[in-house]
Amino acid sequence: MTEAVTVTREGEIAIVTIDNPPVNALSFHVRQPLQQAIATLRDDAAVAAIVITCAGRTFVAGADITEFGKPMQQPELRDIIATLETVDKPTVAAIHGTALGGGLELALGCHFRVADAKARLGLPEVKLGLLPGGGGTIRLPRLVGAEKALKLIVSGVPVSAGEALSSGLADAVFDADLVANAVGFARKKVAEGHKPIAVRDRTDRLTGTDLAAFDNQAAELAKKARGLEAPLACAQSVRNAITLPFDEALAKERELFAKLVAGDQSRAQRHLFFAEREAAKVPGIGKEVQPRTVARVGIIGAGTMGGGIAMAFVNGGIPVTLLEMNREALDRGLATIEKNYSISVSRGSLSEDAKAKRMAAFKPTTDYADLADCDLVIEAVFEDMAVKKEVFGKLDKIVKPGTILATNTSYLDVNEIAGSTSRPENFLGLHFFSPANVMKLLEIVRGTRTSPEALATALAFARKIGKVPVVVGVCHGFVGNRMLGARGQETENLLLEGASPQQIDKVFTDFGWPMGPFQMWDLAGLDIGWRNRKAQGKTAVIADALCEQGRFGQKTGRGIYLYESGSRTPVPDPEVAALIEEKAKSAGITRRSISADEITERTLYPMINEGTKILEEGIAARASDIDIVWVNGYGFPVGKGGPMFWAGLEGFGKILERLEYWHRRTSKDVFRPSEMLKKAARTGKLSDD
Numbered sequence: 001m002t003e004a005v006t007v008t009r010e011g012e013i014a015i016v017t018i019d020n021p022p023v024n025a026l027s028f029h030v031r032q033p034l035q036q037a038i039a040t041l042r043d044d045a046a047v048a049a050i051v052i053t054c055a056g057r058t059f060v061a062g063a064d065i066t067e068f069g070k071p072m073q074q075p076e077l078r079d080i081i082a083t084l085e086t087v088d089k090p091t092v093a094a095i096h097g098t099a100l101g102g103g104l105e106l107a108l109g110c111h112f113r114v115a116d117a118k119a120r121l122g123l124p125e126v127k128l129g130l131l132p133g134g135g136g137t138i139r140l141p142r143l144v145g146a147e148k149a150l151k152l153i154v155s156g157v158p159v160s161a162g163e164a165l166s167s168g169l170a171d172a173v174f175d176a177d178l179v180a181n182a183v184g185f186a187r188k189k190v191a192e193g194h195k196p197i198a199v200r201d202r203t204d205r206l207t208g209t210d211l212a213a214f215d216n217q218a219a220e221l222a223k224k225a226r227g228l229e230a231p232l233a234c235a236q237s238v239r240n241a242i243t244l245p246f247d248e249a250l251a252k253e254r255e256l257f258a259k260l261v262a263g264d265q266s267r268a269q270r271h272l273f274f275a276e277r278e279a280a281k282v283p284g285i286g287k288e289v290q291p292r293t294v295a296r297v298g299i300i301g302a303g304t305m306g307g308g309i310a311m312a313f314v315n316g317g318i319p320v321t322l323l324e325m326n327r328e329a330l331d332r333g334l335a336t337i338e339k340n341y342s343i344s345v346s347r348g349s350l351s352e353d354a355k356a357k358r359m360a361a362f363k364p365t366t367d368y369a370d371l372a373d374c375d376l377v378i379e380a381v382f383e384d385m386a387v388k389k390e391v392f393g394k395l396d397k398i399v400k401p402g403t404i405l406a407t408n409t410s411y412l413d414v415n416e417i418a419g420s421t422s423r424p425e426n427f428l429g430l431h432f433f434s435p436a437n438v439m440k441l442l443e444i445v446r447g448t449r450t451s452p453e454a455l456a457t458a459l460a461f462a463r464k465i466g467k468v469p470v471v472v473g474v475c476h477g478f479v480g481n482r483m484l485g486a487r488g489q490e491t492e493n494l495l496l497e498g499a500s501p502q503q504i505d506k507v508f509t510d511f512g513w514p515m516g517p518f519q520m521w522d523l524a525g526l527d528i529g530w531r532n533r534k535a536q537g538k539t540a541v542i543a544d545a546l547c548e549q550g551r552f553g554q555k556t557g558r559g560i561y562l563y564e565s566g567s568r569t570p571v572p573d574p575e576v577a578a579l580i581e582e583k584a585k586s587a588g589i590t591r592r593s594i595s596a597d598e599i600t601e602r603t604l605y606p607m608i609n610e611g612t613k614i615l616e617e618g619i620a621a622r623a624s625d626i627d628i629v630w631v632n633g634y635g636f637p638v639g640k641g642g643p644m645f646w647a648g649l650e651g652f653g654k655i656l657e658r659l660e661y662w663h664r665r666t667s668k669d670v671f672r673p674s675e676m677l678k679k680a681a682r683t684g685k686l687s688d689d
C-alpha cells in the first residue's frame with residue numbers, strides 16, 4: 001500500500017501529497033500523517049513554504065462520509081486546520097479535480113489556493129443534511145463576502161476555478177502543470193517577504209456587511225428549505241461569521257454540525273448518497289461487461305415524452321434522429337423543443353449559440369429508413385400494445401444487429417413487446433419521467449432475456465446524459481408507478497368517508513412532499529386517468545364525476561380545486577365538497593372525522609407494503625434502489641431518505657400492526673402485509689445483510 005501522505009522537496013519548498021483513492025477523502029489514516037507532516041514542516045527552518053496537493057483524479061473531496069455516526073478518531077480535520085494556521089510561512093493548496101467539503105475547508109486553512117483551470121470548488125455538505133463542520137461557514141465569508149458564501153453553502157453547488165478566482169476564493173488559476181506552478185507561486189510569496197495572513201484573520205470582506213439584506217436573503221432560503229434543518233443551520237452559521245468573533249463562531253459551527261450529524265435527516269441523506277452509487281451497480285454485471293458505444297439515438301414519437309427524452313440525449317451530447325407519424329406531428333414536437341430551449345435562453349441558462357447547436361443535433365424524419373444508423377432506438381408512442389408492436393416490427397427490420405431497442409411504456413409488459421422482435425436480448429424498457437429533460441430518474445427495465453451488454457450500455461448512457469439509473473424488473477408499473485398505485489388506492493375512499501382534499505394534501509405537504517395527491521391530480525390532468533379507466537371498464541366515483549363536469553384540473557381552471565385565471569394556487573371549492581357529500585350519501589357512507597394518522601396509515605403504509613412485495617419478487621434488487629426511485633422520480637422528501645428508509649424510522653412493527661388492523665377491517669388486498677414486512681417487524685430490518 002502506498003503512503004497516504006508523502007513529503008517531497010523542491011529546494012526550500014515542501015510538497016505534501018495526499019494519496020487516498022478514489023477521491024482522497026480525509027479518512028483517519030490520512031488525517032494522522034497529514035497533521036504530523038504539517039507540524040514537522042512548520043518547525044523545519046529549511047522549509048520556506050508548504051504546498052498541499054493530491055495524487056490521483058482529484059483534490060480532497062471531503063471528510064470520509066463512512067466515518068460519520070461513529071466516534072471520530074483524533075486528530076479531527078479542525079485540529080489539522082488549526083495546526084496549519086500556526087504556520088507562519090506561506091501555505092498553498094494546489095487544487096485539481098474537485099475540492100469539496102472538508103477538502104475545501106482544508107484549503108481554506110492555507111494562506112493561498114491555486115487551482116487547475118478545470119477544477120471545481122464547493123461545500124456540498126448541505127446535500128448530506130449537514131453544514132460544513134471544519135470552519136467552512138466561518139472562513140469562506142472572509143474570502144468571498146457573506147452573501148456569496150451563503151449562496152454557495154446553502155446551494156451546495158460547486159463553482160468553477162474561474163468563478164473561484166474572480167470571487168477571491170482562489171488566488172491563481174493555471175491551465176497545466178499545477179504542482180510546478182503552485183511551487184512557483186509559493187516561491188514568489190516567499191520572495192515578496194510579507195508575513196502571510198491566515199484566512200481567519202482577514203476581516204475586510206466582512207466589514208460593512210448589510211445584515212438586514214443578509215437576513216432577507218436567509219429568509220428567502222428558509223422558505224425553500226421545506227422542513228430541512230441543514231440549510232437553516234448553514235444560514236445561521238454564516239450569520240455567526242458576520243456577528244461573532246472567529247473562535248466563538250467556529251465553536252457554534254461545531255455545535256450545529258454535531259447536532260445535524262446525529263440527526264435522522266442527515267442519516268437519511270447520507271443513506272441516499274451511498275444508495276445512488278449502489279444503484280449503479282447491478283448484481284451479475286461486473287467491469288468485464290463492456291458497454292457498447294451509443295453515438296446516435298433514434299426516438300419514435302415527439303410527444304410529451306419523446307420530445308423530452310430527445311432533449312435529454314442532445315443535452316448530453318448525443319445526436320438524435322426523431323421520427324413521427326407525419327410532418328405535422330413532427331413540426332409540433334420540434335416547435336415544443338425549440339420553445340423549451342428558448343425559455344432556457346430567456347432565463348440566461350443557455351446561450352443563443354448553444355441553442356442553435358442543440359437544435360442542429362436533431363435530425364427530424366418521418367421515414368424509418370433514417371433510423372438505420374442508430375445504436376439505440378427508444379419508442380415513446382401511445383400506450384397501446386398493438387401500436388408499440390407495430391412500431392418495433394418495422395424497426396427490427398431496419399436497424400443494425402447490435403442496436404438496442406427500448407420502450408418508454410409506463411405499464412405494458414416489456415417481455416411481451418421484446419418477444420415480438422427478433423432481438424429480445426437487445427431489448428429493454430427505459431422508463432423516463434416527465435419532463436424527461438429535467439427529471440433525473442430513469443427506471444431501466446430488465447426483461448427476462450435482456451443481455452448484460454445491453455444493460456451495461458443503458459447504465460453507461462444514462463450516466464452520460466445525467467440520469468440516475470435504477471435497474472428494475474418487469475411488472476405492472478415497475479417500481480415507481482406500482483407503489484404509486486398502492487399509495488393512491490384509498491385516497492377517494494378517504495374523501496367519501498369524511499376527509500377533505502385539502503386535509504389529505506396537507507398531510508402530504510407536512511410530511512415534506514412538494515404536493516399532495518389531489519394537487520397532483522389537478523396538475524397531471526384528471527382526463528388522462530378517466531380515459532384509461534373507461535378503456536379498462538373501471539370507475540372512480542369522485543374523479544369520474546369531476547371529469548363529467550369538464551373539471552380536468554389546472555388546464556381547465558377547475559378540477560378538485562379551483563384555480564383563479566392563470567394561477568396555480570389551489571383554492572378549495574364548496575361545490576366539490578358538496579359533490580363528495582352527495583356521493584358519500586348515495587353510497588350509504590356516514591362521514592366522520594378522519595385523523596392525519598389515519599390518512600398516513602391508509603396511503604403511505606400500503607405503499608411501503610407494496611415496496612416489500614416488489615423486493616420479495618425481485619423486481620428491485622435492494623430496498624435502497626426503491627428509495628432512489630422515489631426521491632428522484634416522485635418528490636419523496638430527501639430528509640426522510642426514501643420510503644423504505646423512512647419505514648425503518650417509522651418502525652416496521654408499527655406499520656405491520658396498523659396494516660393488519662386495516663386488513664381486518666376492510667379485507668382489502670392493499671393492506672395485506674407481505675411476509676417480508678412481517679419478518680422486518682421481528683428483526684428490525686428489511687434484508688439479511
Ligand code: 3HC
Nearest residue numbers: 023025061062063064065066100101102124132133134277
Ligand atoms: N467519503 C467517503 N467515500 C466517498 C466520498 C467521501 N467524501 N466521496 C466519494 N466517495 C466514494 C463513493 O461512495 C464511491 O465509492 P464506490 O466506488 O465504492 O461506490 C467512490 O468514492 C467514487 O465516488 P463517485 O462514484 O461519486 O465518483 P465520481 O467521480 O462520480 O464523483 C465526487 C466524485 C464528485 C467527489 C463525488 O464522489 C462526491 O460528490 N463526493 C462527495 C463529496 C462530499 O459530499 N463532500 C463533503 C463530505 S462531508 C464533509 O466534508 C464534512 C466536513 O465539512 C467536516
Ligand code: NAI
Nearest residue numbers: 301302303304305306324325329380381382383409410434
Ligand atoms: P403523447 O401522446 O404526448 O405522445 C405520443 C406521440 O407518439 C404523439 O406525438 C404521436 O403522434 C406519436 N405516435 C403515435 N403513434 C406513432 C407511430 N406509430 N409512429 C410514430 N409516432 C407515433 O404521449 P406521451 O405522454 O409522450 O407518452 C408516450 C409513452 O410514454 C406512453 O407509452 C406513455 O405511457 C409513456 N410515459 C408517459 C409519461 C408521461 O408522464 N406522459 C411518463 C412515462 C412514460
